[in-house]
Amino acid sequence: MKVFVTGGAGYIGSVFVETLCDAGHEVTVFDNLSEGHRGAVDPRAKFVLADLNDRNAVLAAVRDSGAKAVVHFAANALVGESMTNPSKYFRNNVAGGLNLADAAVAAGVRKFIFSSTCATYGPPDRVPMDESLPQRPINPYGESKLMFESVLRWYRELHGLEVVIFRYFNAAGASEQFGEHHRIETHLIPNVLKVALGQASHVSIFGTDYPTPDGTCIRDYIHIADLAQAHMLALQRGKSGVFNLGNGEGFSVREVIATCERISGAKISVVEQPRRPGDPPRLVASATKAHQELGWKPRFPSLEDIVRTAWSWHQKHPGGYA
Numbered sequence: 001m002k003v004f005v006t007g008g009a010g011y012i013g014s015v016f017v018e019t020l021c022d023a024g025h026e027v028t029v030f031d032n033l034s035e036g037h038r039g040a041v042d043p044r045a046k047f048v049l050a051d052l053n054d055r056n057a058v059l060a061a062v063r064d065s066g067a068k069a070v071v072h073f074a075a076n077a078l079v080g081e082s083m084t085n086p087s088k089y090f091r092n093n094v095a096g097g098l099n100l101a102d103a104a105v106a107a108g109v110r111k112f113i114f115s116s117t118c119a120t121y122g123p124p125d126r127v128p129m130d131e132s133l134p135q136r137p138i139n140p141y142g143e144s145k146l147m148f149e150s151v152l153r154w155y156r157e158l159h160g161l162e163v164v165i166f167r168y169f170n171a172a173g174a175s176e177q178f179g180e181h182h183r184i185e186t187h188l189i190p191n192v193l194k195v196a197l198g199q200a201s202h203v204s205i206f207g208t209d210y211p212t213p214d215g216t217c218i219r220d221y222i223h224i225a226d227l228a229q230a231h232m233l234a235l236q237r238g239k240s241g242v243f244n245l246g247n248g249e250g251f252s253v254r255e256v257i258a259t260c261e262r263i264s265g266a267k268i269s270v271v272e273q274p275r276r277p278g279d280p281p282r283l284v285a286s287a288t289k290a291h292q293e294l295g296w297k298p299r300f301p302s303l304e305d306i307v308r309t310a311w312s313w314h315q316k317h318p319g320g321y322a
């Protein structure tokens, strides 16, 4: 199948493109490289360097790709930044996405798969979190993703697009070739592994007074290869709907740090800091719907395996894609 992938030079997109190419699909990657890296684009894919806000470029690229499916990873995804620059989030994640959805309709694309987030729920009333929870985002990042979910619901209804919306929990890990390299790194696992590599003196723990067993926030870490696999299943004709993607098990910040210490063999110095604004205490997925309706089964559900693949990639690429 011909598949059009935005954000294919980014962390999760790069591994999905690799998976598509391995399966023999014909891939066009569309990315403005503001967050992504040219070196993260699988050489088997065609690459278009352009911005989603350039409407004519998006229309032409989707049309020229001949794609039957569009998979939309490209986004700004920093919660903190969205609180100080909401315009950037609404412009790129909503208005940019709208150009892409229009291009998909104009080109007669059948399937549209969208990377949404558990941040659309806001702090949940209960965990594990299933798809029926109310969506009450507490930052512009989560709100921008929710707004684009709504756009797609209407496009499904009015234009007959087959839409799959994935709400990711905490993406982590790496493939042999592709891993996590953000120019500004805010995520826990890569920040801990930087200490293990000797590139940072310590990792900060943001908040030690949460109502959790060890006082630090709990998250559900999911391997990017498993995220990629869910997208492969979603490409099948007839599959549509909203699905949470996580392992259904939560780990605290301290547990993640301890796991990184075990895997790397390095001592990780920590500095306890105040809470980071916008962090809910506990986010854990129920992915039962994805298991049942897509037949999705994560292959790397253990945190040890997730961290091991991330550590292996960071050791081989100490400077990331630089």
Ligand code: UFG
Residues within 6 Å of the ligand: 077, 078, 079, 117, 118, 119, 168, 169, 170, 186, 187, 188, 189, 191, 203, 204, 205, 206, 207, 217, 218, 219, 253, 276, 279, 283
């Ligand atoms: N944390 C630290 N120290 C760090 C980095 C993070 O203690 O150096 C803590 C955070 O405060 C949080 C946990 O580790 O409690 C996980 O933080 P991440 O930044 O790794 O990920 P988030 O849980 O904040 O992820 C959220 C949403 C995702 C979204 C992402 C965007 O859950 O859907 O923000 O960056 F994509």
